[in-house]
Amino acid sequence: MKSVGRSVTRVDAVAKVKGAARYVDDHFVPGMLHAKVFRSAIANGWVKRIDVSKAKALPGVVAVVTYEDVPDHTFPTAGHPYSKNPAHQDVADRNLLTRRVRLVGDEIAAVVAVDERTAQKALTLIEVEYEEYEPLLTAEAALKPGAPEIHAGTGNVLGRGGYELGDLAQAVAESDQVFSDDFTTQMVAHCAMENYSAYAYMEENGRIVIVSSTQIPHICRRIVGQALGIPWGRVRVIKPYIGGGFGGKQDAVVEPLTAFLTTVVHGRPVKMEFTREESFIASRVRHPIAFKIKTGVKKDGTLLARELEIVSINGAYASHGQSIANNAGTKYRQLYRQQAIKCKSTSVYTNMPSAGAMRGYGIPQVMFALESHMDDVARELAIDPVDFRLKNVISAGYQDPISGVKVLTSGLAECLQKGRELIGWDAKKADASRREGMKRRGVGAACFTYASGTHPVGLEVAGARIVMNEDGSVQIQVGATEIGQGSDTVFTQMVAETVGIPTSMVHILSEQDTDISPVDLGSYASRQTYITGMAVRKAAEEIKAKVLDYAWGMTDIPAGAMDIVDGWLVYKHNGEGILPIGEVALDAHTNTVHCQPFTADVSNNARVNAFAYGCTFVEVEVDLLTGKVEVLEIHNVHDSGKIINPQLAAGQVHGGVSMGLGYALYEQMLFDPKTGKPLIHNLLDYKLMTAFDTPEIGAHFVEPYEPTGPYGNKALGEPPAITPAPAIRNAILDATGVAFNDLPLTPQRLIARFKAEGLIE
Amino acid sequence: MKSVGRSVTRVDAVAKVKGAARYVDDHFVPGMLHAKVFRSAIANGWVKRIDVSKAKALPGVVAVVTYEDVPDHTFPTAGHPYSKNPAHQDVADRNLLTRRVRLVGDEIAAVVAVDERTAQKALTLIEVEYEEYEPLLTAEAALKPGAPEIHAGTGNVLGRGGYELGDLAQAVAESDQVFSDDFTTQMVAHCAMENYSAYAYMEENGRIVIVSSTQIPHICRRIVGQALGIPWGRVRVIKPYIGGGFGGKQDAVVEPLTAFLTTVVHGRPVKMEFTREESFIASRVRHPIAFKIKTGVKKDGTLLARELEIVSINGAYASHGQSIANNAGTKYRQLYRQQAIKCKSTSVYTNMPSAGAMRGYGIPQVMFALESHMDDVARELAIDPVDFRLKNVISAGYQDPISGVKVLTSGLAECLQKGRELIGWDAKKADASRREGMKRRGVGAACFTYASGTHPVGLEVAGARIVMNEDGSVQIQVGATEIGQGSDTVFTQMVAETVGIPTSMVHILSEQDTDISPVDLGSYASRQTYITGMAVRKAAEEIKAKVLDYAWGMTDIPAGAMDIVDGWLVYKHNGEGILPIGEVALDAHTNTVHCQPFTADVSNNARVNAFAYGCTFVEVEVDLLTGKVEVLEIHNVHDSGKIINPQLAAGQVHGGVSMGLGYALYEQMLFDPKTGKPLIHNLLDYKLMTAFDTPEIGAHFVEPYEPTGPYGNKALGEPPAITPAPAIRNAILDATGVAFNDLPLTPQRLIARFKAEGLIE
CATH class of the missing domain: 3.30.365.10 (Aldehyde oxidase/xanthine dehydrogenase, molybdopterin binding domain)
Structure with a gap:
């Protein structure tokens, strides 16, 4: 080729x-108005009284609208293809503005003014009186019998999923050993360089045009049509260059309200640009998920039984709904052979930011749990964790019994061999001296599989x-x-x-x-x-x-x-x-x-799918005294089929691994456990890795030619972010003997455990 | 339907x-530079010396280029489809900037500056020394043996055309009477509301983007590619709303130089907007054409022989070349039956503005000559001019022997009958008292035919x-x-x-x-x-x-x-x-x-064509003392096949007739006969009709269903402008008995003739 x-x-x-690429903010429209959202100061409750008269009276304010002024039907926001089948439609649980507030930052009213500063000032003139309910900030609180319902009639359960393949009870019975454990992952944010931003205006024929930083123009058009209750062809969405999305912009976050606001001001252009703070709390986040895993194995390391229980915190609104928990509960089946699997998942409403799509779509969470657990099992069986994986990896020919999709190519075994060599696995494993003293070194590995697109679940x-x-x-x-x-x-x-x-x-x-x-x-x-x-x-x-x-x-x-x-x-x-x-x-x-x-x-x-595979190999040095984990060496080895552009592919790996490192070690959104108010919602407090924090990242590829790919290729965009966290966790285990089951792996958390385990005083 | x-x-x-439609000038581009052209002050000669150093030194000037800086190949500018056959290609006789100047206003150098005012000021700092030749301002002067050649090797002849159908000598011999006469038409300008305007910039991949007020984006792309000597796919042309074209913007007037200038300033956006004065002298005009006509007829009014000699003044550059003279010499064949036709046409270079396409494309000129001559012949034969036409009009079934195109539908006879009734022709003709006194009234009519597109001459x-x-x-x-x-x-x-x-x-x-x-x-x-x-x-x-x-x-x-x-x-x-x-x-x-x-x-x-037909009926009052012609009533009756939108069609008729009225009575570009300097080049001096000058215009349609049209339709855009002039001329003849053979029919011209004819003292 x-x-x-x-x-x-x-x-x-x-x-x-050269700065010549034009983003939303680079588009100049004469007479552009600016919109700002008046947001809830409480996490759970409703607005008893609102007075916008002072805001309206402020010179420069063109319009103020509240929940009383918007269409009274609900709409969904997820970037999924539309389905005529109501059972496959996204949950429509949101109004353009709301009286019933469900998170700190919920959208109660909006101001349109001649400039951003005036709009911002007008927000301070809006008076509101709330009736407050108890903020439900954990799955336990939300699911407690008698808890106030965040969305009426739901019992705070957004969705449930599950399936059983094979006879789990029998597989457990046939197992020599059965291991169980719990894992949790944290809430993180996408942190695209460009905040959520859009502007909208009306053509003279009444159609609404939206210029937006969106990943999904065609879907966005449909969602805006639904939100405003107008034919979808009356909406036009234009997407210029965008400064990152990572799944956050696979959701209609700013477009519906911005589109509505231009109709309020007779079609004049209205721009809405989230601040960084708004992008943190009022857009979408990655789902914190809790896992309970049970694994049954033969003594020789043959996997027999897997049971998985997933509780996903979805926050205040559905966004992608149960899809992410379902994905987490599904997409590991193509990784290892097992005789029986059982999975149960629940998505829970809480009074937190809404979780949505984020690079990996539930898989970084589930792979953290599963691949950590794999190492724990290998350790118990005294089998090398790489050997344990190699023994069980699925090879080409596997056909998933539920989706019907067949694995035509898998380079996972080759990826594992390559990673093992790259990191010098066997020598480092053999050298026990590395695991002594106050600064200990360890190696870890973790595998993943990832689908190319959404078939057969979604239209492609x-x-x-x-x-x-x-x-x-x-x-x-x-x-x-x-x-x-x-x-x-x-x-x-x-x-x-x-x-x-x-x-x-x-x-x-x-x-x-x-x-x-x-x-x-x-x-x-x-x-x-x-x-x-x-x-x-x-x-x-x-x-x-x-x-x-x-x-x-x-x-x-x-x-x-x-x-x-x-x-x-x-x-x-x-x-x-x-x-x-x-x-x-x-x-x-x-x-x-x-x-x-x-x-x-x-x-x-397209009615095909193909599974990308890969693994992360990492070596860390853990400072027992400071709890600091230094990543000495990290390699991602990918089977994404034929690579179209090696340099760009390496770029995807670098970016994804960096995101995975942040997920493993640093990033976490925190909230006041009483009020649900965000404690971290800017890039000063939120520990996003910079180039200086990032180690050299090895990007490697094995390239089987995938017959269903247009040029032999398979997915690559999301996979690199998946396995750094479990690989690092496993390397820490290798270095210290301590298994950490909760992300992120912060010094505080490490030191506490090291003390408890007697490694330090 | x-x-x-x-x-x-x-x-x-x-x-x-509402002013929301965006034209070139409504596009804001940050950092836009402005270009102005340094134009020749003389009509014929060359630049011996040019000094742009002072212009370059002016603060705010970014670049100054002269004929020394442009590619040294020539290019065409006409809005014709490209042909791989060199014989069918437009004449390439123009450089982006020129040392050899051929008209007052020729383009010698260009300034690019941070704003228009600075660019304008820089022009005044350019010093130039010319060697002057005799300005050739008439066909006679240009064709005089020994005249300096405006384009080397041409003898000042841009092109010649001609044909003979049937045996003219025999047809003349069979004629009872043969009439000859000469006619001339003047130079007029398009006067689109929006002047010629474009801006260009380079994409970061090196492609050139031009946003232009053009009628012909795809052709314009090709011309710019030719002018700059780059692959045509490296050029992108965008056309927003435009404020009129009328054929003037069927030519690449501003785009090639604007495109070149952005390459000079490393791709920064450069805008060039002609002033009204530049639009008059440095764009395109309607060809002044001189006709010699000979017509042979039977006593009963049967047309037998037509001979036509056409000399078309093309000005300094080819633009559409010989096409317009050819069109004038060709497109009347579908109007009346005749036994034999002979036609000869010549296009002549002069030191005047370049003539190009303008609504009617040579047909208003030839129809003025032919339809005036028809009335003169009818008068000599003492046959009613409408009857004379009806006797000879071609009906459906006629197949042109040269083009092979067959007339499938013709409503011309019906148009004539309808016009005759609308104007009250017979009663007014019969009332001799109308043609007495100092204010005399007369009625006149004139017919036309017009093709729908250019097949088989041009690609469609x-x-x-x-x-x-x-x-x-x-x-x-x-x-x-x-x-x-x-x-x-x-x-x-x-x-x-x-x-x-x-x-x-x-x-x-x-x-x-x-x-x-x-x-x-x-x-x-x-x-x-x-x-x-x-x-x-x-x-x-x-x-x-x-x-x-x-x-x-x-x-x-x-x-x-x-x-x-x-x-x-x-x-x-x-x-x-x-x-x-x-x-x-x-x-x-x-x-x-x-x-x-x-x-x-x-x-x-499309490899079909269809002939639209129609006529103008007009009643005028001629004030012998003031020479003023008042149009009392005017009706255009069109066979344009099925009318798609009656109101828009009427709008086309109103606009076209208004243009025809100006052509008949008021408009003319004038030049100093010694120097070739324009005497009229703004809308104060140039007598463009306003709404207040325009009489009520009757727009009428007969609607035969044309089988080759997508909805039974035929051409309508240009036809309305064709026959007001000959109809008015014929009405003046009816009112006063004086035949005017030169346009426009200004009071000066009328009074001079009325004096000569003894109608006034």
């Missing part, structure tokens, strides 16, 4: 480095349109969004590869516009390269076929005897040049008889 | 009335893309440009009609962007409704077929048994509703098995 597999420079590299439609110019260069439009991950670059490579032209002759339109961009569900579920990539490939194949067919008419050389290489039509049998592609394209644009400019407008409904 | 044929409100009405490719939303509403994209004529509205009606949805469910994207808009040659030649309309219809048919086919799968009712009416799928046999189109579209967007959002991306190469 000529373009695929090469480290082509990002197509947006120069624009981004994607589209691509290619237009060829007179010189043979092309434009490519996709509905999938470049959100920093590099998808625009890999789509460019794919088109170049398939059409047979250099990447310099491919121009991708980075901006999505639901009025014209091919329908695509957006960027999430690590689906772009795999799902949208197939639509891109089909469009490119169609263009190539049209060029060859047209050239047949021009040259009388059968289309099948020709190929296109480096922008030239060549004889297939010997590569000899026939004519440049530009001559064919020019003729197709200008021939008075045969004129037919080449375009392809392809929609593809 | 439900939507076609109705006076649907313009889709852009509210946006334009057009494209349309339709995207259907989940609610069954659609977006339509075309490459043809809304330039004020209302094409966006009629395309909307066409889609609504064919798909079977209300126009409120059709949303047209008015902005063209060559990166994504379907390839279309643009708006000219009255082609949009006829040529682009067919692409729109095909796309809409495709969408409808997809909806019905999908619905078949949903309902098991055969597609052929269903229709779509008012947004509902209905049984064809009784109109009973089955389900709303939105339910089909929603399923096609969301069905996990059959998901296939409906789109259609159609390119159509």
Whole structure:
């Protein structure tokens, strides 16, 4: 392959480095108004009285609206494809503004003013009187009989899931040993560089246009239509460059209210940009999840029985609903063979920020629990944890009995071998001296599997349109969004590869516009390269076929005897040049008889899935006295099938591992346990890793060719974030003999345990 | 028909009335630089020396370029489709900047500065020394042996054309009488409300983006590529709303230089907006043309022989070249039967503004000559001029022997009858008292024919893309440009009609962007409704077929048994509703098995033409003493086939007739006969008619259904401007007995002749 597999420079590299790439905030609209939200100061209760008269009277304030002014129906916000089947629809539990407040920061009223400062000032003039209920901040509190219902009729249970495969009781009975343990993960935030931001205005024909930092323009359009109660075609969503999403922008956070506000001010442009504080508390977070795991094994390390109980804290509103708990309860089945599995999951409403999609979608949580537990079991069985995994890993041929999806390729065993070598596993394991003294070293590993897209749970439609110019260069439009991950670059490579032209002759339109961009569900579920990539490939194949067919008419050389290489039509049998592609394209644009400019407008409904695999190997040094964990060496080894762009793929690994390191060691949103008020909601207090905190990260790939991928590829976007936490936890266990089952692995937590275990005084 | 044929409100009405429609000048780009052109002060010569050092030194000036800095190849500017055949290519006789100056206003250098005022000031600091040649301001001067060549090797002849059909000598010999006469028409300007304006910048990948007030985005892209010598796909042209074109913007006037200037300043945005003065002298004008006509007739009024000699003043550069003289020499053949025709035409270079396309494209000129001459002949034969025309008009069935195009429908005879009745022709003709005294009244008529697009001379490719939303509403994209004529509205009606949805469910994207808009040659030649309309219809048919086919799968009712009416799928046999189109579209967007959002991306190469017909009937009062001609009543009667939108069609007639009235009576660009310096180049001196000067204009239609039109329609955009001048001239002849053969019919000219004829002292 000529373009695929090469480290082509990002197509947006120069624009981004020079500051020329335009984000929402770079769009200047004359007469733009600014909106701010008046937020609840309490976590649970309702507004007895609100007085916005002083805010309305403030010069520069154009409109103030409250829960009394918005449509009284509810709507969902999750970035899922729509389903006509009510059972598959997202939970609609939210109004544009609310009188019943469910978290500190809930949206009660909104001010539209001539500038942000005036809007902000007007917020301080709104008077409100609450009736308060007890804040429910834990699953236990929310599920306690008699607890006030956060959403009426739910018993504070948002959803339940579960299944049993095989006969668990029998598998347990056949086990030589059964191990049980509990694990918990914490609430973290996406912290995209660009906060949630959008502006909306009305076209003169009454349609609403929203320019938004969103991962999901087409879905966002539908959600805004639902929220406002208008036909979805009356909404247009435009997505410029965006400064990161990580799943947080796979949710309609700011768009529905912003769209509503422009209708209030007769279509004038209204901008809403969250502050960093708002982005922390009033958008979406990663679900804190508690796991109970039971594992039955043979003495030789053969896994037999797995039982998993999942309690996921969903916060105040449904957002992605039960999907994330379901995903956590499902997507480990493709990792290890086992005779029987039983899983039960519950998503619980609490008076906390709403949890939604975040890189990994429940899998970092479940893999922390499972892969930590794997090490504990291996330790008990006195088997090397890598050997234990290798003994049980699923290989190609496994077909999931529930989803029906078959594993066609798995490089996991190879990944484990490679990681083992990279970190020098066996030598380090053998050297007991490393695990002595006050600074102890250990190695740890953890595996994961991750799906490519959401089939068969979710719809996987994607589209691509290619237009060829007179010189043979092309434009490519996709509905999938470049959100920093590099998808625009890999789509460019794919088109170049398939059409047979250099990447310099491919121009991708980075901006999505639901009025014209091919329908695509957006960027999430690590689906772009795999799902949208197939639509891109089909469009490119169609263009190539049209060029060859047209050239047949021009040259009388059968289309099948020709190929296109480096922008030239060549004889297939010997590569000899026939004519440049530009001559064919020019003729197709200008021939008075045969004129037919080449375009392809392809929609593809992908009904396949493929499992990416991989592992993290890490070496840490644990300072028993300070509780500090230093990551000395970390390698992620991925089977994401064929890698389209090694440098961009490494970039994804670097970013994901960094996120995983923060998840393991530093990040956590904290709340006052009495009031539910956030204690940490800015980047000073929230311990996001910077470049200086980040160790050298090894990014490695094994590359089996996945037949269902457009170019042999599988998911890569989310996987790198999954296993740093359990690998580090396992390395700490290796170094100190202490098993930590709760994230994050902060010095406070470590020191407390080291003291309890008698390692320090 | 439900939507076609109705006076649907313009889709852009509210946006334009409220000032929300965005034109080039409404686009704000941070850091925009402004360019101004340093223009020649002499009409003919060359620059011996230029010194731009003082201009460069002026603070705020970013760059100054001269003819020394531009690529040294020439390029064409005409808005014609490209042909690979060199013989069909436009004349490339222009550099981006020139040392050899050919008219007052020729482009020698350009300044780019931080603002317009600084750029303007810098122009005054440029020092230049010329060597001057004799300005050649008439065809006679230019064609005089030994005259300096404006373009080397041309002898000042830009092009020649001609043909003979039948045996002219024999037809003359068979004629009872032969009449000859000379006619001339003047130079006029388009005077679009919005001056020529564009800005350009470079994308970070090096592509050039031009936002321009152009009628021809796709052609403009090609011309800029040619001018700069870069692959055409490296250029992107975007067309926002534009404030009129009338053919002037069917030429790349400002775009090539603006595009070049952004490359000079490393891609920073550069704007060039012509002043009104520049729009007059440095863009394009209507060709002044001189005609010699010879007509042979039988005593009974049967036309036998026509000989036509055309000398067209093309000005300093080729622009549309010989095409306009050719068109004038060709497009009257479909009007009257004749035994033999001979035509000869010459286009001459002079040191005047370059003439280009203008509403009617040579036909207002030739019809002034021919239809004036028809009245003179009728008068000599003592036949009523309307009867004379009716005797000779071509009817359906005529096939042009040169183009091969067949007249399928002609309503001209009906138009003439209708006009005759509307004006009260026979009674007014019979009343001799009207033609007495110092204020005399007369009636006049004139006919025209006009083609719908350019086939078979030019390529006629057009494209349309339709995207259907989940609610069954659609977006339509075309490459043809809304330039004020209302094409966006009629395309909307066409889609609504064919798909079977209300126009409120059709949303047209008015902005063209060559990166994504379907390839279309643009708006000219009255082609949009006829040529682009067919692409729109095909796309809409495709969408409808997809909806019905999908619905078949949903309902098991055969597609052929269903229709779509008012947004509902209905049984064809009784109109009973089955389900709303939105339910089909929603399923096609969301069905996990059959998901296939409906789109259609159609390119159509039209190889048909159809002749529109019509006539003007006018009554005037001529004040012999003041020379003032008052238009008492004027009616245009059109056969443009089926009318898509009667109110918009009437608007086209009102605008075109108004333009024709100005052409007849007031408008003329004048030059100092020694130096070639313009005497009139602003809207104070140039006598453009205002609403107050315009009489009530009658717009009438006969509507034969043209089978080649997408909805039975033919051309309408340009025709209304063609015949007011000859009709008024003929009415003056009727009123006063004096035949005026030179336009415009100004009081000075009339009084001089009235004196010469002894009508006044």
